Amino acid sequence: MPVSTHSDFNGATGPTQVTPSLLRDWPLPAPGEDKYSRGAVLIIGGARTTPGATVLAGIAALRAGAGKITLAVAESVAVQVGVALPECGAVGLPETADGSVTGEGLDLISRYLERADAVLVGPGLDDPDLAGELLTRLLEREELRGEDPAIVLDAFALGGLVKLKGMLEPWRGRLILTPNPTEAGVLLGRDVNHLETDVAAVAEQYGAVVSCQGVIARPPGDGPGDPELWKITTGYGGLGTSGSGDVLAGAITGLRARGTSGAQAACWGTHLHAAAADRLASKLGPLGFLARELADELPALMLELNT
Numbered sequence: 001m002p003v004s005t006h007s008d009f010n011g012a013t014g015p016t017q018v019t020p021s022l023l024r025d026w027p028l029p030a031p032g033e034d035k036y037s038r039g040a041v042l043i044i045g046g047a048r049t050t051p052g053a054t055v056l057a058g059i060a061a062l063r064a065g066a067g068k069i070t071l072a073v074a075e076s077v078a079v080q081v082g083v084a085l086p087e088c089g090a091v092g093l094p095e096t097a098d099g100s101v102t103g104e105g106l107d108l109i110s111r112y113l114e115r116a117d118a119v120l121v122g123p124g125l126d127d128p129d130l131a132g133e134l135l136t137r138l139l140e141r142e143e144l145r146g147e148d149p150a151i152v153l154d155a156f157a158l159g160g161l162v163k164l165k166g167m168l169e170p171w172r173g174r175l176i177l178t179p180n181p182t183e184a185g186v187l188l189g190r191d192v193n194h195l196e197t198d199v200a201a202v203a204e205q206y207g208a209v210v211s212c213q214g215v216i217a218r219p220p221g222d223g224p225g226d227p228e229l230w231k232i233t234t235g236y237g238g239l240g241t242s243g244s245g246d247v248l249a250g251a252i253t254g255l256r257a258r259g260t261s262g263a264q265a266a267c268w269g270t271h272l273h274a275a276a277a278d279r280l281a282s283k284l285g286p287l288g289f290l291a292r293e294l295a296d297e298l299p300a301l302m303l304e305l306n307t
Contacts, residue, residue: 046073048099
C-alpha cells in the first residue's frame with residue numbers, strides 16, 4: 001500500500017495526494033471468475049419517498065465491480081425498486097405509516113446479512129431517530145459481530161452513531177463512514193473548521209475509515225505504518241447534485257466487497273467518483289450532469305487505472 005508522508009493530523013506535512021499513479025501502484029483485486037467471487041453487497045435504506053437513493057447506490061456498487069446486490073427498502077416500494085434495478089434482489093422492510101424504514105423485522109434480511117461482504121446503511125433513510133434505532137438493532141445482530149462484513153454508513157445512518165460511539169467495538173476495523181462536512185460536524189459535536197484535521201479526528205474517534213469531501217483518513221492501527229490521510233486532486237462542482245453522495249457510498253461499498261481494505265476502497269472510490277465528474281464535465285459542462293450518469297463512467301475509469 002502507498003505510504004503516506006503525513007506524520008500527524010495537524011497538517012504539518014499534508015496529506016498524500018491521490019493520483020492515477022498512486023492508484024496504479026495500489027491495484028484493485030483481480031475480479032474473479034464469477035459473481036460470487038466478486039463480492040455480495042447489501043444496501044439498507046430506501047424510505048417510501050426516497051427509494052431512488054438505494055437504486056443509485058446499488059448501480060454504483062455494481063459498476064464498481066461487485067457481483068451480487070440486494071436492496072432492503074420500505075416494503076411499500078420494494079417491488080418498484082426491484083423493477084427499477086432488475087439486477088438486484090429487493091426485500092421489503094417494516095415501515096411507519098409515513099413510509100420510513102424502522103429497525104424492526106431484520107430477521108427478513110438475516111440470510112443476506114450472513115452472506116454479505118459489505119453492508120451499506122443509509123441511502124434513502126428519511127428519519128434520523130429511526131435510523132439510530134436501526135443501527136442499534138444492527139449492532140445487536142449476530143450476523144454482524146464477526147470479522148465480516150464491512151459496514152459502510154452514509155446520510156442519516158451517520159447521525160445515529162453519536163449515541164453509539166461507545167458500542168462500536170464489534171465493527172472496529174471494518175467500518176467506513178462517508179459524511180459531508182455538516183455530518184462530520186455532527187459526529188464531532190462541533191463545527192468542522194479544518195477539513196483534514198477534523199476528518200482525521202472522526203476516523204480516530206469512531207475507529208473508522210472516513211471519506212469526506214475528497215479527504216480520506218484511516219484510524220490509528222488500521223494497517224501498516226502511521227495513521228494516514230489522503231486527499232483527492234480532481235472533481236468538479238457538478239458533484240454537488242442530488243444523489244451524488246449515494247453514488248459515492250455505493251462505489252466505495254462495491255469496491256470494499258471485492259476484497260480491498262477500507263482505506264483502498266475509500267481512496268479508489270472517492271477518486272473514481274471525482275474523475276467521473278471530470279469526464280462528464282468535459283462532455284456536458286461543469287454543471288447539470290446527473291448522479292446516475294456518474295456510475296456509468298466507473299468501469300472505463302477502473303480499466304484505465306487498473307491495467
